[in-house]
Amino acid sequence: MNLYEKIINKKEKIAVIGLGYVGLPLAVSFAKVTDVIGFDISKDKVKNYLNGIDVTKEVGNEALKETTALFTSNEEDLRKAKFHIVAVPTPINKDKTPNLNPVIGASKTLGKNLAKGSIVVYESTVYPGVTEEVCVPILERESGLKCGLDFKVGYSPERINPGDKVHRLENIVKVVSGMDEESLDIIAKVYELVVQAGVHRAESIKVAEAAKVIENSQRDINIAFMNELSIIFNKLGIDTKSVLKAAGTKWNFLNFTPGLVGGHCIGVDPYYLTYKAEEIGYHSQIILAGRKINDNMGKYVAENTVKLMIKANKQIKGAKVAVLGLTFKENCPDVRNTKVIDIINELKEYGINTLVHDPQADKNEVFDVYGIDIKEAEDIKDVDAVILAVPHEEYKELTLEDISSLYNNNYAHINGNKDIDDKKVFIDVKGIFNRNKAEKMGYLYWRL
Structure with missing residues (x-):
């Protein structure tokens, strides 16, 4: 009886290391068919899960209350499992180089508690080359076991899309890989227990690792192209959204739109690939160019906000600007690597005060990470400009009349030009409102 057969017969357990946006859905899904241990170093996170509180909003509170998964922050519980899935974040450092500390730390913890006959699958x-060249030596050193003889490894890149209720773990094809045919077969069959869309067996671990980083690099480059078009069309006085709508009538036009590109994947993964490329002597041309454009979009939005405020005769220093939305994407509480913070920081350079609101973000997390006090909806008032940065569903329910009520209507008319002074500066980053209607209502309206 191999490890897969023992798992389905509940004679061996699956352990998921890292219970964030990727690990939690994995643990809950696998727990429906087998015995699962969910491990995270955060005691607070584990406590929330044990109390049925889903801080990620990926599986929901009810699913947590009903799951049979054992959530723990006691690393010794990992010794009860033989199939381990490592799903910890892999961020970047300030200098844009890979920060492997989380995956290294997880490997050390797992290595100390690794049993002979185990399979370790990395999803980060x-x-x-990281799995075999960085992680395996750590596992061997900490466990005293030999890879290939006492335990085996594989890699299966995560494809979770936070906040997406359509593309879920179960219906996204899973890429799997193993160090040999035996481990590949077991890993594939284990994932097939929960992934209804099936699996793709990659030729090697490095192929699977490479597939993951190019998925998001490709998307990053396409969005960078849209952002560059937006910059060009803005200078030409052409509405980018209207251009894309017209171009999109062609059957093979790719449906990408300009926007802020942050988060734990698209805004990070390209730097992992370019870092490895630099190591082998190749300097990226296209990938880094796209990253440069996308990394500067927050500043670009802030600059255009200030330009419109000047046009509306607003006093810049000391002005109040409402920023609606802080998370890295819509309908998701994840604030990791959000580019909205770049808008806020750039506005501060001009002496502008920001009032930040977000119905999805965790207030405590935002304050701990960014030092920003998330305001209640009723506290957003008497502002000189509004930036709708993240199109959460809650904001899509607002009307232009609702937005209008946020402004300071006690304008000091400069040069007696009431027509200009009464204009309300509205930055609709993703363009969810009707431009023509906004302008007819007297807004100074701008979007990417």
């Missing part, structure tokens, strides 16, 4: 996004 890494550059090609």
Whole structure:
């Protein structure tokens, strides 16, 4: 009886290390068919899960209350499992180089508690070679076991899309890989227990690692192209959204739109690939160019906000600007690597005060990470400009009349030009409102 057969017969357990946006859905899904241990170093996170509180909003509170998964922050519980899935974040450092500390730390913890006959599968996004060249030596050193003889490894890149209720773990094809045919077969069959869309067996671990980083790099480059078009069309006085709508009538036009590109994947993964490329002597041309454009979009939005405020005769220093939305994407509480913070920081350079609101973000987390006090909806008032940065569903329910009520209507008319002074500066980053209607209502309206 191999490890897969023992798992389905509940004679061996699956352990998921890292219970964030990727690990939690994995643990809950696997727990429906087998015995699962969910491990995270955060005692607060584990406590929330044990109390049925889903801080990620990925599986829901009811699913947590009903799951049979054992959530724990006691690393010794990992010794009860033989199939381990590592799903910890892999961020970047301030200098844009890969920060492998989370995956290294998880490997050390797992290594101390690794049993002979185990299989370890990494899901964290890494550059090609990390699993075998970085993680395996740590596992061997900490466990005293030999990879290939006492335990085996594989890699299966996560494809979770936070906040997406359509593309879920179960219906996204899973890429799997193993160090040999035996481990590949077991890993594939284990994932097939929960992934209804099936699996793709990659030729090697490095192929699977590379596939992950190029998925998001490709998307990053396409969005960078849209952002560059937006900059060009803005200078030409052409509405980018209207251009894309017209171009999109062609059957093979790719449906990408300009926007802020942050988060734990698209805004990070390209740097993992370019870092490895630099190591082998190749300097990226296209990938880094796209990253440069996308990394500067927050500043670009802030600059255009200030330009419109000047046009509306607003006093810049000391002005109040409402920023609606802080998370890295809509309908998701994840604030990791959000580019909205770039807008806020750039406005501060001009002496502008920001009032930040977000119905999805965790207030305590935002304050701990960014030092920003998330305001209640009723506290957003008497502002000089509004930036709708993240199109949460809650904001899509607002009307232009609702937005209008947020402004300071006690304008000091400069040069007696009431027509200009009464204009309300509205930055609709993703363009969810009707431009023509906004302008007819007297808004100074701008969007990417």
